[in-house]
Amino acid sequence: MLAVQKTSPAFGLDLVEAAEPQPGPGEVLVEVDAVGICGSDVHVYEWTAGYDWMRERMPLTIGHEFAGRVVKAAPDVTTLKPGQRVTVWPSIACGHCRACAAGRPEACENRTTIGLTRHGAFARHVTAPASQCFALPEGLDMELAAMTEPLCVGARAVEVGEVALGQTVVVLGAGMIGLSIALMARMAGASIVIVAGLNDEVRLETARRLGFQHTVDLAQETLDQAVQRIAGGPVDRVFEATGAPSSITDGLRVLRRGGVLVVGGIHARPVEINLTDLVRNKHQLRGTHGSARTTWDTVLRLLAQSGESFRPLISHRIALEKTVEGFELSRSKAAVKVMVLPGLT
Template identity: 55%
Template sequence: MLALRKTAPAPGLSLDEVPEPGRPGPGEVLIEVAAAGICGSDVHVYEWTGSYEFMRRRLPVILGHEFCGRIAAVGPDVPGLAQGDLVSAIPTIGCMKCAACAGGFAQRCESRRTIGLTSDGAFARFVRVPWLACIPLREGTDPVLGALMEPLCVGDNAAEVGAVTHGDTVLVLGPGTIGQAIARAAAWRGATTVVVAGLNDGARLQTARQIGATHTLDLAHTPDLASAFLAATGNRMADVVFEATGHPASISQGLSVLRKDGILVTAGIHAQPASIDLTALVRNRQQIRGAHASQRRGWEVMARRLYETPEAVRPFVSLVMGLDQAIEGFEQSKARGVSKVVLQPGLAMEAA
């Protein structure tokens, strides 16, 4: 089968013919991938910009951790899933032997692996995963939207970490998919003002407005974030600020418009340490919290939302392409002229 792989610790990806994963073992299922999204982290891996050195000893690996598809085969000891079921999958896989895993927190497992980063992922016709990773999607869910499950759940988890609630004023720094997903999640949680800021990011800010941002700021045109933010909110400071840029300077920028006792959630992957004024943070009693990945219960809620309100999330997807066009999709994602690019391995096969 055709697969998009990272084969060496250097810039680039390669589209290779590789063997199919084979029959699922005990507790595993084989999924025929319907759609898989290109994530910002995949672009970092493509460019090999740092922060992904942990992949080095797992190479070569097939990328793709945001996906959905139909179960093609079920291994022994798999209760409750059958061939033909439409599923997405939580990419974080725990060892299922340690106390963290027993408590249902695979994210805290020291031996966890990640589908599409440290074990083979979904930029291929088939991916083999533990059945426990699977989240059933309702029959009739658009598979292209099913590929949004993971980033939507990451955004929703960040909103939960930030304790966003009814009537909140929220600032999201960074209009990439995670920033967009946070904006959508904040709106779902009742935030009444959702401001998304970017830098030279017109296309993705437009998507942010389509998915629930009440205001957007392009800092290329309004370089002073604080005054532009306060003008947008009628001089209300933010209750919660989200940093989804990965730029260390954005932490201080975000703190400058955060109210006393407010929460700043950082969700960006930073290649450099940040420098912040801790005395101001202490005097303002502000909190900084880290948010990463997602929790299973959030996935079950999101599966229902995707089925019931597909139009709330459809604007996330800018382009749908065959797997054979993957490098073009990565280049478009890198240039930030598009929002989510979704690859469909089946499209390439139909054309062949």
């Protein structure tokens, strides 16, 4: 089968012929109908610092935001049958560490990840543990279902930030995760949501199409100026989804005393923070990564109820053979969510 793989620790990806996978014990084989290009996939494509742990796993088929149909199940799998439509939580807990024993598999100390540590979904078929599969609600199409994972990342960030009714929020970054955070913050009751990007007009326009009236191009206005103009002063919550070190200090500057800054971007180098200011302002710095099983249940309900409101996030649809072109679109900020459709010819 055709697959998109990371074959060497350098820039780029390769389109290769790979063997058809077979499900092991407790697993199913999924025929992939839609798989999204994620920001972390772009980091792998560019070979950004922080992904050296992938070296020993190459060649590796990447891709972890996907939906499809079960075509085969291992003999010991009784919860899923061929033909069932599913999306898959790619973060697989070990089930044995302290976090797993405490009922917090999202904090597993030995987790593996589909598309990062085991073969992923930029292919026609992928295997996954049946326990990681979520049946799709009736009527939810595959391309919307394939956005469950990034929407869960956004929802989890908002949970970590504890956004409350009437609070003011700044989201730094207008990519898929930033826009997911903005959507979930609005659903949580934020009274003002400001979406900021840098030379990012295509994605800021998508934010406006999603109903966000407060968008800021930081190439034309500083964050301080924009927040003062829109919110009238410091905000309650700041969410960082850029991976740019300067966004942390910029975000802290517009955060009210006692406010929370949630860091969700992957940073290639350390960030310097004035801890004295952080202490005196009683700021809280929280990290967010991935999601929890309960988040998946919540987001799938949202998609079932109002899936069309999320569709503007999909900016491009391409065939598997064109995946590398999709990565170039993603890294150039010319796209929000590029959806790869392996069945498209």
